[in-house]
Amino acid sequence: MYMNERETTPVIGTTKWPIHVAHIINKLYYAGKEVGIVKLLNGLNENYFHGLLIVMDPITEIVGLNTEKVELISLNKNPGNDLRIPFKLARIFKDKKVDIVHTHAWGTLVEGMIGAKMARVPVVIHGEHGTFHKTGKRRLVQNFLWKKADRLLSVSDVLARNLEQHIGLRKNSFETILNGVDTQRFRPDPVARLAVRKEWAIPKNRVVIGSVGRLAPVKNYPLLIEAAHLVIKKGYTPTFVIVGNNTDAMVKKDLIHQVASLGLKEHVRFVDKRGDIQRVMNAFDVFALTSFSEGCSNVIQEAMATGLPVVASRVGGNPELIRDGETGMLFTSNNKYELFDRL
Secondary structure (H helix, E strand, O other): OEEOOOOOOEEEOOEEOOEEEEEEEOOOOOOHHHHHHHHHHHOOOOOOEEEEEEEOOOOOOOOOOOOOOOEEEEOOOOOOOOOOHHHHHHHHHHHOOOOEEEEEOHHHHHHHHHHHHHOOOOEEEEEEOOOOOOOHHHHHHHHHHHOOOOEEEEOOHHHHHHHHHHHOOOOOOEEEOOOOOOOOOOOOOHHHHHHHHHHOOOOOOOOEEEEEOOOOHHHOHHHHHHHHHHHHHOOOOOEEEEEOOOOOHHHHHHHHHHHHHOOOOOOEEEEOOOOOHHHHHHOOOEEEEOOOOOOOOHHHHHHHHOOOOEEEEOOOOHHHHOOEOOOEEEEOOOOHHHHHHHO
C-alpha cells in the first residue's frame, strides 16, 4: 500500500480508497440483525471505507449508530410494495458513488438488487440473518436473485446449509461470518453489578436469571416464565428479569397476566429497554435465551463477554456459540422441563 503524492487517501494497486459501502435494511430498531449491522458500520476503518446505512421505513431511533461517521438515509417507503424504491436507491447509489451494496434478508433483496443493477454498482453482497421464505413464489425469487449476487453471507453455518438446501443452491454458496461483540463494552464490571442490583433493590446474594430482547413471540418468553414457575415450586428463590420492549402492547400484557396467574409477581420483573445493557447484564448470574429461532445471537455473545453462563435453546447458530456443558447449556426448543433442569 502507498500514498499517492496528490491524494489524501491510500491506494492499493488501482483501488482508490475509501470504498463506499451501502447497507440496506427495512427498519432501524433494537433487534439482532439491525444491531449487528450498526456494530459493523461503527467499526469500519474510515481510511478505507465510507459507510452508508439506507433504511426503507421512517427512522425513529438510531440504535447507537455513529452518525458522525456513517451516513444515515431514510427512504420513507410507503406501506406494501412501493415501486419508487428501486429508482430511489439507484439514484442514491449513483450520487454517493457507491462501490458495494449490501442487502439484508428478504425485505431489501428485490429493491436493493434491482437498484444496484440499474446504477451499475460494481459489487452486490446479500446477507441472511435467520428466517427466510422456504416455499412459494418468494422462494423462486430468492433462488433467482441470490444467484445474481457477487457474495452470499450467513451469520451461522447451520443457517447457511439450510438456506442452500431449501432454496436449491449448490453447497457452500453461502459463506459464514459470525456476528461480533465489543469486549471493551461488554465485560465483567463489579461496580455496575452492585449499582444495578441496588437500583432494583435485589440483595447481593440473590441469584438473578436474566434475559434481554424484544418482547416478541419468536423470543418465547412464556417458556421462561413457565420454567420460572417450576424453579420456584422446587423451593429455589431466584429473581427472573426480562429486559426489553415490544411493538405489540398485547404481548407484554399477556406475559404480565401469565406471571400473575402463576403467582410469580414477587419473582419475575420486567424492565423496559435501556441504553446501558452492558451494566444490566452485570447484575445477572445466569443468562437465559428461549427463542424459537436465532441466526447468530448478539445477546448470547454479549452475555458470554460479560462472563455469564448461558442457558439457550438449541436452535439456529446457538450451538456454534455455546459448547454445551462447557461455556453454557443448551435445551430442546420449547421444552420447559429441559429448561428448568438446565437452570
